[in-house]
Amino acid sequence: MAKVFLGPAGVPIAAQGKGTEEGIRKVKELGLNAMEVEFVQGVRMNQTTASRVGEVAREMGVRLSVHAPYFINLCSDENEKVEASKKRLLDTADRAERMGADAIAIHIAFYGKRGPEKCLRFVESQLGDVVDKARSAGAYSVKFGVETMAKETAVGTLDEVIELAKQIKGVIPYIDWAHTFARQGGQINYGDIIDRLVRELGLQHINSHFESVTPRKGKFVDVHRPIEYETPPFQPLAEALVRRDVSISLICESPKLEEDALKMKEVLERVGIKI
Known part of the structure; x- marks a missing residue:
């Protein structure tokens, strides 16, 4: 049975305005055990703060990951944009390492x-x-x-992120289940994806996001909404995890952050997985 690390993308709504450290404490108080630190608008945390955040996370038993800035495109035609993207990734990696985060989620190109x-x-x-x-x-x-992406103009099919992970040591797929669902035309087989990551990459831990995406003009687009919409449904993922000996982070990117993370926890507990 999978070992699950579950929590919100960013500081829980109930603790917003109080900073990352208080956000981690709130995650623990809620009975969750993971949090993604959001650098999506830029790396605005200094090195000292990152080290302190790591100390709090270790004390609270909360597993951290980090989301890199959105302003990254390693395939830009403009060299200065590629170099600026690389600098943002290096700054993100520095802070992530200092806080003991296991992985960075990247919208790569x-x-x-x-x-x-x-x-x-x-x-x-x-x-x-x-x-x-x-x-x-x-x-x-x-x-x-390297995050799986919903947009058909973006690097981020399941095949592409697996290929990059095979070619570069230190790179892994960061599976956004809803993005993958959208990219695959509104279909997803969780068990097949997990099995492929383990078989082809030997992954012992899977980093992932979960939320619902929005239907528009006959397809699903990358507009996040609460998990109650079931695009994709969460229950089949929980059931797939029961049958597999793998470790996974499930970071809730729903607009309802901790509220939906706690709903996910209820589903996991119903199928027999304790957080």
Whole structure:
């Protein structure tokens, strides 16, 4: 049976305005055991604070991950944008390492003029360079998680994130279940995906996001909504986890953050998984 780390993407709504450390304490108080630190608008946390956040997380027994800034495109036609993206990733990796986070979620690139195949090869070389520089700078253990993406213009199919993980040591897929559901035309088989990650990459821990996405003009788009909409449904994922000996982080990216994380906890407990 899976070991599950469950919590919100960012400071719980009930603790917003009080900072990351209080957010971690609130996560523990709620009976959850994970939190993703959000750098989506930029890396605005200094190194000292990151170290202190890590101390609080260890004290509370809360597993941390980090979301890198949205302003990243390792396949831009403009070299300065690629270099700025790499700098943001290096800053994210530094803070993530200091706080003891296990992985970074990254919206890695858009295909642009290169198209999918050439873009993927270009991203591979640029991300490989980032990982090398991060390791040289002391970010030895944090993993670079390439997120599965809903948008068809973005690098982030399941095949692509697995391919990058195979090619670059230190890179893993960061599975956004709803994005994958959208990218696959409103279909998902959780068990098949988990089994593939374990079989092809030997993953012992899977980093992931969960939320619902929004239908629009015959397909699903990357507009997050509460899990009650079941696009995709959570129960089948819980049932798939019961039957597998794997560790997983489930970070709730629903607008209802901790409220929906607690609903997910109820479902997990109903199928026999204790948080």
